[in-house]
Amino acid sequence: MAGELAFEQPLVELRKKIDELKQFGQEKGIDFGEEIARLEERHAQLQEEIYNNVSPAQKMHLARHHQRPTTLDLLPYIFTDFVELHGDRMFGDDMAIVGGLARFGERPVTVIGHQRGKDTKENIARFFGSPHPEGYRKAQRLMRQAEKFGRPIITFIDTKGAYPGNTAEERGQSEAIARSMLDMAMLKVPVICIVIGEGGSGGAIALGLGNRVLMLENAIYSVISPNGAASILWKDASKADQAAEAMKITAADLLEFEVIEEIIPEPKGGAHRDYEATGLAIRDVLERQLGEIGGLSAETLISERYEKFRKIGRFASDAILPNS
Amino acid sequence: MFKDLFQKKRKYATLPSDRSAANGEAEAPQRPKREIPEGLMHKCSKCGAIQYSKELEKNLKVCPSCGHHMRLGAPERIAMTLDEGSFVEHDADLISVDPLGFPGYAGKLEEQKLKSGLRDAVVTGEGAILGLPVAVAVMSFDFFSGSMGSVVGEKITRIIEHAGKYDLPLIIFSTSGGARMQESILSLMQMAKTSAALGHFADKGGLYLSVITDPTMGGVSASFAMLGDIIIAEPGAMFGFAGRIVIEQTIRQKLPEDFQTAEFNMQHGQLDLVVHRKEMKAMLGKLVGMHSKKGEL
Numbered sequence: 001m002a003g004e005l006a007f008e009q010p011l012v013e014l015r016k017k018i019d020e021l022k023q024f025g026q027e028k029g030i031d032f033g034e035e036i037a038r039l040e041e042r043h044a045q046l047q048e049e050i051y052n053n054v055s056p057a058q059k060m061h062l063a064r065h066h067q068r069p070t071t072l073d074l075l076p077y078i079f080t081d082f083v084e085l086h087g088d089r090m091f092g093d094d095m096a097i098v099g100g101l102a103r104f105g106e107r108p109v110t111v112i113g114h115q116r117g118k119d120t121k122e123n124i125a126r127f128f129g130s131p132h133p134e135g136y137r138k139a140q141r142l143m144r145q146a147e148k149f150g151r152p153i154i155t156f157i158d159t160k161g162a163y164p165g166n167t168a169e170e171r172g173q174s175e176a177i178a179r180s181m182l183d184m185a186m187l188k189v190p191v192i193c194i195v196i197g198e199g200g201s202g203g204a205i206a207l208g209l210g211n212r213v214l215m216l217e218n219a220i221y222s223v224i225s226p227n228g229a230a231s232i233l234w235k236d237a238s239k240a241d242q243a244a245e246a247m248k249i250t251a252a253d254l255l256e257f258e259v260i261e262e263i264i265p266e267p268k269g270g271a272h273r274d275y276e277a278t279g280l281a282i283r284d285v286l287e288r289q290l291g292e293i294g295g296l297s298a299e300t301l302i303s304e305r306y307e308k309f310r311k312i313g314r315f316a317s318d319a320i321l322p323n324s
Numbered sequence: 325m326f327k328d329l330f331q332k333k334r335k336y337a338t339l340p341s342d343r344s345a346a347n348g349e350a351e352a353p354q355r356p357k358r359e360i361p362e363g364l365m366h367k368c369s370k371c372g373a374i375q376y377s378k379e380l381e382k383n384l385k386v387c388p389s390c391g392h393h394m395r396l397g398a399p400e401r402i403a404m405t406l407d408e409g410s411f412v413e414h415d416a417d418l419i420s421v422d423p424l425g426f427p428g429y430a431g432k433l434e435e436q437k438l439k440s441g442l443r444d445a446v447v448t449g450e451g452a453i454l455g456l457p458v459a460v461a462v463m464s465f466d467f468f469s470g471s472m473g474s475v476v477g478e479k480i481t482r483i484i485e486h487a488g489k490y491d492l493p494l495i496i497f498s499t500s501g502g503a504r505m506q507e508s509i510l511s512l513m514q515m516a517k518t519s520a521a522l523g524h525f526a527d528k529g530g531l532y533l534s535v536i537t538d539p540t541m542g543g544v545s546a547s548f549a550m551l552g553d554i555i556i557a558e559p560g561a562m563f564g565f566a567g568r569i570v571i572e573q574t575i576r577q578k579l580p581e582d583f584q585t586a587e588f589n590m591q592h593g594q595l596d597l598v599v600h601r602k603e604m605k606a607m608l609g610k611l612v613g614m615h616s617k618k619g620e621l
Contacts, residue, residue, distance in 0.1 A: 164566030164567075174545040174564060223503045223543070248508055309513060312516075
């Protein structure tokens, strides 16, 4: 498979060696069976070593892999009968966010997600998955619709951030993001959010107020891109790897901070190696999580969702001041 | 001889051209640095006019020449907005910690405390405006560029909940460079926390007046600042989601001079009112009064 990352090179080289040996043996009619078996064993071992110790910076590269499955790539393995619905009814149809109806098992649900392109042309049409205000307002509309018909909402988070452009500002990017969060907080239906790739800043959290927030194993979620942080901290955007280590952006970090409830395992080497396995893993976890909250009352869903976000934050009290 | 004097004078009024962004949290627009030492005189960073500091303070730190609204710290803002002696601070004991062990954060927090005389970027509490009780939160740009970390999010959330519980009108003065990078995901989640709290407050019928002051960007602009029932800005206040530099790099175009000013945002429908600092207290009192339950017959 093409698109191996730097940290996977030892595996690529070993695989190449094995293939060469196989071919050489075939051509010359020599049996290297024992040798090959030994190398295969070494390969498996190396694979374990490498994929069980993926660093935060390596995860960042996996999360941004150009072949990483997008929302639309994953939907067919999780849902059936997806019908995409379009437009915010006010300005336009932002293709950086897709949404619509689908069935999860028998149950109709509303699905909304950021949508990156798979090639340059599609990426231009979809603004590289960075929404304008009309994208968030489309999401808000679909959420209201879901609430009206009592459908659970599943969101897929995968964006570098909201689109930083003058048109987005003029049409109220701040308001669109803020309103999305407020609306989601008050939804009377179950909401589950899944970070599938890069969860970048306000553009990500705008779809992120779920009763449950889940993350794929190699997904990342942070307040600013590691590149942005590096350029502010060290005046050098190329130190993104260093920033990625400092910023605690991995699923494991977020589980520890109680920002997410569960990590969804990816196929070895990352989600881009097997879309189907990734989709099915999401489906399994979703089934269980939705099973847990699917029957809760509107009131419980709202208060439980509030409590989840209400308790996030770390601070101290300075006892010098006699204050409440 | 007189000629010489005048020429010298003109020289004083020259604006420095450097717009160094040494302290940029996110992309808060930076004003040119002041050149006059703290004390007797003050030079307007916008038009360069020189004033006696005392005169300027009497004028609520609005330049008498060009009307530029200078940035205020939370204590100054509280003094000029709330009825004298009415303010009681809440949660003054909350201080930031370094939950990620982020390089340089702990030291920078101490530095910011010394520099600003504040404990974090927001002061919250209760007070009265023209005799009407209100809950308020006032942010300060001079603490860590007004950035929102766990403490800012928690104090804002607590005052929202307090206003909800005691049926008080809520007024938040925002100014911020955005979310506080050094607390990473925890900062981002404060956007969700404060917005959710405002959702519950709105559900109870609470009145929230948001006052946007210069500058209000990023995570604060894209959460509680833009969720007011009525959104007011001071003249010339810059606010928006993405910073000017980032946008110019993205679209590869120069943006208009007035981009993201209060007036620009007003034109694009993002605001209810632009209110001069001198009129602010009266306007807030008027708006709160119109929502006062006592007025119902």
